[in-house]
Amino acid sequence: MDDWATTARTAIAAGEAAALVTILATEGSAPRGAGTRMLVCATRIAGTIGGGALEHQAIGQARALLEHPAGSWRVQDYPLGPLLGQCCGGRVRLLLEHVDPVGADWIGQDGLLETRFGVERLERLLIDVKIPVDAVTARGPKPEPGDVLVERLGIERLPVLLFGAGHVGRAVARAVEGLPIQLGWFDTRAETADVPGVTMVDDARIADCVAEAPVDSAILIMTHDHGLDYRLTVAALTSSAGFVGLIGSETKRGRFLSRLARDGVDAARLTCPVGLAGIMGKEPAVIAVSVAAQLLQLQAQKPSPPLAGERVGRGGRREDVRDGASSTAPSPRPSPPKGGEGVRA
Numbered sequence: 145m146d147d148w149a150t151t152a153r154t155a156i157a158a159g160e161a162a163a164l165v166t167i168l169a170t171e172g173s174a175p176r177g178a179g180t181r182m183l184v185c186a187t188r189i190a191g192t193i194g195g196g197a198l199e200h201q202a203i204g205q206a207r208a209l210l211e212h213p214a215g216s217w218r219v220q221d222y223p224l225g226p227l228l229g230q231c232c233g234g235r236v237r238l239l240l241e242h243v244d245p246v247g248a249d250w251i252g253q254d255g256l257l258e259t260r261f262g263v264e265r266l267e268r269l270l271i272d273v274k275i276p277v278d279a280v281t282a283r284g285p286k287p288e289p290g291d292v293l294v295e296r297l298g299i300e301r302l303p304v305l306l307f308g309a310g311h312v313g314r315a316v317a318r319a320v321e322g323l324p325i326q327l328g329w330f331d332t333r334a335e336t337a338d339v340p341g342v343t344m345v346d347d348a349r350i351a352d353c354v355a356e357a358p359v360d361s362a363i364l365i366m367t368h369d370h371g372l373d374y375r376l377t378v379a380a381l382t383s384s385a386g387f388v389g390l391i392g393s394e395t396k397r398g399r400f401l402s403r404l405a406r407d408g409v410d411a412a413r414l415t416c417p418v419g420l421a422g423i424m425g426k427e428p429a430v431i432a433v434s435v436a437a438q439l440l441q442l443q444a445q446k447p448s449p450p451l452a453g454e455r456v457g458r459g460g461r462r463e464d465v466r467d468g469a470s471s472t473a474p475s476p477r478p479s480p481p482k483g484g485e486g487v488r489a
Contacts, residue, residue, distance in 0.1 A: 148183040148191030149252040152243060155185055156251075161214075162243045163206035167193055168293075170326065171282040172224060172234020172343035173356040177301050177326035183243075186210065198222055198236060206240050215244035215265025219286045234328065234343050235282035241266055254298035263289045301326040302443040303361035305353065305385075307376050309336040312366050312391060315432035317341060323436060324443050328353075333368070347372065354379035360386035362442055364418060364435065374400060381409050387442055389418030389435065 148164075155162040165182045167174075175194025182191040182199070184206035193199050201222070209216055217239065224234040250257050250268050260267040271294075287293065301324045306313060309331035317329055331339075332347040345353060354376065357363060363380040365373050365388070373390065377400060380388040390400065397416040404411045419434030420441075 148181050151185075151188070151190035152183050152248070152251050155183070156243065156245045156248055160185055161210045163209050164239075164241050164243050165193055165202045165206050166239045166241075168219070168237040168239050168287075169282040169284070170234065170236050170328070171341065172330070173305070173328050173353050174224065174234055174236050174326075175356070175358065177303060179295070179299075179301070182206075184210075193236075193238070198224070202238055202240070205238075209240055209242045212242055213264070214242050214246075215262075217241040217261070217266050221282065221286070237282045237286070239287075250297075255296075257295040257297055259293040259295070261287050261289050261291045261293070299324055300443075302439060303358040304328070304364060304439060305330070305357050305361060306364045306366075307331070307350070307353075307372075308365065308367035308391075309333075309339050309342045310366070310368055311428045312431050314339070315428035316364065316366070316435050319429075319432035319436040320439065323440065325439055331367070332372070351375045351379040354383050354385070357383055357385050359384045362387040362389065362439060364389045364391075366391035366418075370396070374403065377414065378404070378407065378409055381411060381413060385413070388413050388415065389438070390414060390416035391418055391431070392416050 152162055152164070154160075163184045165184060167176055167178050167180045169178050170176075175196065175198070176192070180191075180193050182189065182193045182202070184203050186207065189203065193202060202220075205218070205220060209218060218241075220238045220240060222236045222238065224236060244265060247268050250270055253270060256271045256273070258269045258271050260269075303326045304320070306316060306327060306329045309317075309329065313329070313331070317327065320327055327341070329342050330345050330350060330353055331342050332345060332350055334344065336342050337344045350372070354363065357380075361384075363376075363383070363385045365376045365380065367373050367376070373392070377388065377390055381404070390397075392400070394417070400414070400416065401411055404414075415438075418438065419431055420437050423430065423434040423437075425431070
């Protein structure tokens with residue numbers, strides 16, 4: 145059982161007031177994915193939503209909620225910027241609740257959890273049915289009384305940072321919808337600012353976003369510019385990412401490897417062309433399916449997670465934002481699957 149869940153059960157048994165902080169949805173470079181939870185008591189904390197200024201503010205909000213009746217809840221949106229120690233933008237939506245001992249038997253369980261937002265409290269029920277879900281973002285409408293949230297407990301998502309919102313990048317983003325993947329998506333061009341899910345970052349700062357990648361995340365590089373691709377590749381190969389995938393032909397691969405060797409960068413983790421071997425074709429949709437399958441291989445190699453979740457529904461509509469909560473200790477870095485054939489543009 146996860147650390148926060150164990151602490152929650154102990155606190156409930158002892159009659160100790162506790163608040164729960166849950167990441168509902170993220171956009172851009174977020175330290176943890178949707179479904180991540182942290183328990184906050186008056187004098188102790190269990191679990192983490194990523195540390196830093198965001199967590200500090202969330203802890204303060206959670207402790208303030210302890211002054212309200214059990215079952216009370218709030219939804220808070222946090223833009224990720226310099227004030228929260230994040231240079232690459234994005235957003236995080238948090239659900240904060242004063243844990244209600246009545247109906248808290250879902251804590252530490254696996255399966256589907258239905259949460260109904262009431263005016264004064266949350267109502268939860270473990271259910272055993274299949275429910276169609278839709279993707280949501282951190283910019284969607286906040287949950288209101290009468291809305292429903294459905295979580296799939298026990299699934300962990302692979303953190304993926306996707307650089308590039310061209311034809312292939314957009315195809316990849318579509319292909320991973322509904323998969324156990326936490327996507328952060330970036331581009332430098334002004335014309336991509338209105339693309340849903342894309343965080344626009346200044347060209348001079350975009351390589352810094354790689355430094356914010358979670359440990360053992362996957363990084364996909366497929367921008368409009370080879371020079372930018374190279375800068376991002378260097379940053380990714382010197383980061384804690386477990387997988388670095390680069391779009392390109394065998395010729396591009398050879399040129400990059402030669403330049404990386406001259407620059408003293410270890411390219412052992414570089415997969416170029418990115419995608420599963422044997423899937424041929426240069427069409428964006430074909431590349432996207434190949435890349436999505438490779439990411440699923442990576443996700444399957446991750447250790448069994450603690451609690452994770454899907455997310456919100458408005459007016460009773462179920463919406464999938466299943467991101468897994470990762471443990472506070474780094475997991476072993478997975479071995480990347482073999483890259484695809486030299487057919488990528």
